[in-house]
Amino acid sequence: MKSWPKIFVACVSTLGVAACDRPAAWLTDAQATPxxxxxxxxxxxxxxxxxxxxxxxxxxxxxxxxxxxxxxxxxxxxxxxxxxxxxxxxxxxxxxxxxxxxxxxxxxxxxxxxxxxxxxxxxxxxxxxxxxxxxxxxxxxxxxxxxxxxxx
Ligand SMILES: [Cu+2]
Structure with missing residues (x-):
């Protein structure tokens, strides 16, 4: 579990980039594909x-x-x-x-x-x-x- 904080930080920054990029499209895609x-x-x-x-x-x-x-x-x-x-x-x-x-x-x-x-x-x-x-x-x-x- 020692590597957990590093993985967590990586995921947060990836999600952050995706969300800042085009949040509207991201939400629409999620709704279109159950x-x-x-x-x-x-x-x-x-x-x-x-x-x-x-x-x-x-x-x-x-x-x-x-x-x-x-x-x-x-x-x-x-x-x-x-x-x-x-x-x-x-x-x-x-x-x-x-x-x-x-x-x-x-x-x-x-x-x-x-x-x-x-x-x-x-x-x-x-x-x-x-x-x-x-x-x-x-x-x-x-x-x-x-x-x-x-x-x-
Ligand atoms: Cu039962």
């Missing part, structure tokens, strides 16, 4: 009234980090951001308030890890069905995700 994309979205098949999960990968192509802060869907009475973890040999789930997505990185939501929890489904989710969930990020970006339903 930096956040979602891939590999799927939902676990489940009966009406049951609880299930949606898995996906969030890719952030931007030079700045963002944070997934809210999830909504009409398919369930409650939708939340969860993380599964092993504790003393058994799996536990905890609610996540937010999920950071670092700059130029991707965050996978997978079984046994972070996931979108759909509680009390309003209809059964059967194989080859599609579930729509909306992700909202701290930057203001919203992404409507269509997740295909798969058998567990």
């Amino acid at each position: 930096p956040l994309t979602v891939t590999e979205a799927w939902a676990r098949a489940a009966d009406s009234g049951a609880t299930t999960a949606v898995y996906l990968t969030v890719d952030n192509a931007a030079m700045v980090s963002d944070t997934l802060s809210a999830v909504t869907s009409d398919v369930a009475e409650d939708v939340g951001l969860h993380i599964s973890m092993a504790q003393n040999g058994t799996m536990h789930m905890a609610q996540l308030r937010a999920l950071p997505v670092p700059a130029q990185d991707s965050v996978p939501l997978r079984p046994m890890g972070a996931h979108l929890m759909l509680t009390r489904l309003r209809r059964p989710l059967v194989e080859d069905d599609t579930v729509v969930v909306t992700l909202t990020f701290v930057s203001g970006t919203t992404i409507e995700v269509r997740a295909g339903v798969r058998k567990p």
Whole structure:
């Protein structure tokens, strides 16, 4: 970590030059190309009234980090951001308030890890069905995700 201050200074001066050069164009470019994309979205098949999960990968192509802060869907009475973890040999789930997505990185939501929890489904989710969930990020970006339903 001894070289960190030098790297930090280099990044700041690079950003400073870019921002001073033509800030308007820089902002327009950022808006024209959505930096956040979602891939590999799927939902676990489940009966009406049951609880299930949606898995996906969030890719952030931007030079700045963002944070997934809210999830909504009409398919369930409650939708939340969860993380599964092993504790003393058994799996536990905890609610996540937010999920950071670092700059130029991707965050996978997978079984046994972070996931979108759909509680009390309003209809059964059967194989080859599609579930729509909306992700909202701290930057203001919203992404409507269509997740295909798969058998567990
Ligand atoms: Cu969960």
